[in-house]
Amino acid sequence: MTTASYTIGWLARAGGVGVETIRYYQRRGLIETPSRQGPAGSGGVRRYDEKDVRRLRFIRSAQAAGFTLEQIGELIELDAGKDRARARELAKERIAALDEKIADLDRARSVLKKLARDCASQAGNPCPILAAFEGPGSRPR
Amino acid sequence: MTTASYTIGWLARAGGVGVETIRYYQRRGLIETPSRQGPAGSGGVRRYDEKDVRRLRFIRSAQAAGFTLEQIGELIELDAGKDRARARELAKERIAALDEKIADLDRARSVLKKLARDCASQAGNPCPILAAFEGPGSRPR
DNA sequence: ATAGGTTCCGTACCATGGTACGGAGTCAAG
DNA sequence: CTTGACTCCGTACCATGGTACGGAACCTAT
Numbered sequence: 001m002t003t004a005s006y007t008i009g010w011l012a013r014a015g016g017v018g019v020e021t022i023r024y025y026q027r028r029g030l031i032e033t034p035s036r037q038g039p040a041g042s043g044g045v046r047r048y049d050e051k052d053v054r055r056l057r058f059i060r061s062a063q064a065a066g067f068t069l070e071q072i073g074e075l076i077e078l079d080a081g082k083d084r085a086r087a088r089e090l091a092k093e094r095i096a097a098l099d100e101k102i103a104d105l106d107r108a109r110s111v112l113k114k115l116a117r118d119c120a121s122q123a124g125n126p127c128p129i130l131a132a133f134e135g136p137g138s139r140p141r
Numbered sequence: 142m143t144t145a146s147y148t149i150g151w152l153a154r155a156g157g158v159g160v161e162t163i164r165y166y167q168r169r170g171l172i173e174t175p176s177r178q179g180p181a182g183s184g185g186v187r188r189y190d191e192k193d194v195r196r197l198r199f200i201r202s203a204q205a206a207g208f209t210l211e212q213i214g215e216l217i218e219l220d221a222g223k224d225r226a227r228a229r230e231l232a233k234e235r236i237a238a239l240d241e242k243i244a245d246l247d248r249a250r251s252v253l254k255k256l257a258r259d260c261a262s263q264a265g266n267p268c269p270i271l272a273a274f275e276g277p278g279s280r281p282r
Numbered sequence: 283a284t285a286g287g288t289t290c291c292g293t294a295c296c297a298t299g300g301t302a303c304g305g306a307g308t309c310a311a312g
Numbered sequence: 313c314t315t316g317a318c319t320c321c322g323t324a325c326c327a328t329g330g331t332a333c334g335g336a337a338c339c340t341a342t
Contacts, residue, residue, distance in 0.1 A: 007318075008318090009317095009318065021301085038308080042308070043308065043319090045307095046320085058270075060281055061278060063299095064245050064279040064280060066246070076271070087268055087270060108207065109239045109240070112233075113236060119232065127225045133202040137198055159331075161331055161332075162331085177289095179339090186339075
């Protein structure tokens with residue numbers, strides 16, 4: 001039984017975020033707020049466990065996948081639920097968005113690669129930043 | 142001589158943004174604010190040209206490449222300038238960031254792909270959202 | 283020449299995802 | 313049993329990138 005328990009500070013470090021960020025996620029309802037543990041009468045401190053660490057890591061990964069915190073909240077509810085169709089829908093939507101985004105970034109990357117090359121030569125050809133991006137017009141956000 | 146001129150509304154449409162966004166970019170110093178053109182005595186309206194359209198499109202592409210508006214401002218200054226080293230540096234930094242980001246998104250994509258597959262079956266195996274993201278821990282932003 | 287659509291401009295407000303502050307309470311080591 | 317670090321909580325503030333509002337001026341077509 002390794003039922004180690006963490007303080008909020010340890011949880012934060014385990015997830016690579018700040019304490020304030022944990023509290024923020026709690027306010028957003030993404031992480032539960034355990035009850036205070038301590039001798040009766042004194043307030044005590046809230047204690048977290050592995051489950052919370054996993055939850056936190058999930059949040060960070062899902063963010064990296066481009067989900068908003070609101071969507072992440074929905075995913076968390078879905079995880080414990082039965083609505084597979086909705087889960088699938090969210091996943092597919094995100095995949096489509098990722099495909100677009102990845103294509104955009106790939107395009108941007110090659111533009112930059114060429115730009116860096118052109119700007120390498122001490123003199124000679126110019127290094128025209130604005131012109132470099134002409135043509136492949138992708139929209140941001 | 143096709144020196145067509147645009148009103149701000151046309152410029153906005155040409156760039157696929159709203160009028161307010163143009164004004165915002167002007168406030169940020171990313172797009173110039175031409176002087177009002179009109180019969181002496183009357184205010185007249187500001188008129189834009191192809192150069193502005195190109196500038197605007199550049200801004201959108203550079204945003205898609207992950208540059209912040211502040212960096213885009215720097216790029217614009219650099220474009221008309223001589224500091225090739227700095228231009229190169231910005232490009233290379235961004236390429237590195239893009240490489241990381243693209244890798245993250247690729248990872249996220251395959252996680253989601255698998256998740257969508259698992260959540261497809263009507264019954265049988267579960268569709269464990271949180272668990273799906275375990276392992277490849279990438280940080281957001 | 284008048285109506286309706288634009289433009290101009292300042293200022294306010296918005297969403298997202300945090301980060302900081304500050305006072306009071308709690309905990310752990312020496 | 314004190315001292316220093318950490319926690320708790322409410323509230324305020326921040327950066328980024330816009331979006332909205334509203335009145336006055338302006339421009340264009342009828």
